[in-house]
Amino acid sequence: MRAGGGHVVSDEGRLIAGRYRLTEQIGRGGMGTVWRAGDEVLDRQVALKRLHVQPHLSPDDLVRLYERTRREARSAARIAHPNVIVVHDVVDDHLDAGDGYGEAGDGRPCIVMEYVPAPTLADLLGDGRTIPPEDSARIGLGMVAALRAAHAAGVLHRDVKPGNVLLGAEGRVVLTDFGIAMTADASTLTKTGEMVGSIHYMAPERIRGQTPGPASDLWALGATLYQAVEGRPPFRRLTAMEAAYAIAVDPLEPLKQGGALEPLIVALLSKDPADRPTAEQTEEALRAVVSGVTTVTLPKPASQGSGAEPPETGRGRGRGSRGAEPGRGRGKRVLVPVGVALAVVATVVGATLYMRADNTTNDSDSRQNAGAATPSYSPSPVPDGFHLVKEESLGVSFPVPDGWKPNKRTAEQVTYVDPTRLAEIRIGVVDPAGSHPIAHFADIEANTKVNYPNTYRKLRMQKTTFRGQPAAIWEFTFQGRARAFRAIDLGFGREGEREYDIYLSAPDEKWDTYRPVFDKVRDGFVTSGS
Incomplete structure (x- = not known):
């Protein structure tokens, strides 16, 4: 904890509620820190969980949080079972005003539990x-x-x-x-x-x-x-x-x-x-x-039709028609829950505008940036083990792993394959771009389902933005002649201009090895207009 002078003071050795002496921090999570402590009344080891300081909460919210924690810990203490950790006590940690946590007399709840010296x-x-x-x-x-x-x-x-x-x-x-x-x-x-x-x-x-x-x-x-x-x-x-x-x-x-x-x-x-x-x-x-039973039979569920969407199928790169999108599934699987999910996801993350780790942002950025000028962008340096290629006919350049060779070129796309010829990077251009890259992906998906009617499985297809432009991410798996493959596709560009697609596919069993290649190609990708 911090003393009034600002330096860090260890909590080790502190006495909580006049009884529990903190001896060693053994865990830390989103809600609190867990200590091994000595119960000086009963002379035994216990685990004591102290809530984290919550400086962002108002006094009323803090009181509500503390009271809920005490109530819920007492509820958990009602459970008596050998597979459930025993809750011994719920006490308050009263702090001095100089500790920097609040006014003197404030008390954070601490949950005192059975100490089990074991790995998780x-x-x-x-x-x-x-x-x-x-x-x-x-x-x-x-x-x-x-x-x-x-x-x-x-x-x-x-x-x-x-x-x-x-x-x-x-x-x-x-x-x-x-x-x-x-x-x-x-x-x-x-x-x-x-x-x-x-x-x-x-x-x-x-x-x-x-x-x-x-x-x-x-x-x-x-x-x-x-x-x-x-x-x-x-x-x-x-x-x-x-x-x-x-x-x-x-x-x-x-x-x-x-x-x-x-x-x-x-x-x-x-x-x-x-x-x-x-x-x-x-x-x-x-x-x-x-007991060694090789096949487990489960009872028929109580309801049908609102579980996961059944596997969809296939992979084909043709643009297809720009007609209506294919059906979305069965029964109660409708688009409304998706909107609800996104709203709640925003709550989980803590903001409705969220920058993704894959250099894309959520669709609210697409709406805000529509019609805005494309910002200038400095690509990442060429990574070790990669070399820069320039495809002048497409007006793009991007890094490719050393040893990967061009396999096919057309007026609309170029493909590079690895030495095994099982993994490929494909760069495509759609000129002029349609209403949104996700509409393009939906068209391709319709063809993919025809080409791979029993093995295509969509993992995600969603709107996003990339470098300030409307974009879409699509991930899926499909079965080739001898093995399963996984693919990821990023499409970005504004309607009436150019859409660029960055696509990687590789054997599913080696996906963790090949997936970083996509990130490096994407981060180093440059168009002639950049």
């Missing part, structure tokens, strides 16, 4: 490591047992994720950090509009701003199991906004290493809560996987 599931999954389906199912059994106990007590966890799963001695699995848990009749949003929890494990209904229920915790369990077997969250994206959008509307990417656990994970990650199995059904399916 997140520790085991670091650097993309995975766990076999059978072992993942054993961990899942402990998690779902904890959730059943919590839900029976009327408590939702709201932050189920690998970092909150402790893997203790003798195979004990402990679900921890109920500090942001809530009773089942509480709202998912705070008064200030802040959504609590970790974005990659938030269920679609929470992203859309709907009231969560037990099925929301089960979705997070599914996301955790997906990461355990695949090495990454199911809807990992470059930014929090893109991840939230993908959770709300994008189809689930197929599992590659799910084994017998795959049907359960897919069911748990259904968009509609009513399509997910119950906790009891989940536990039964997990037990079947642990």
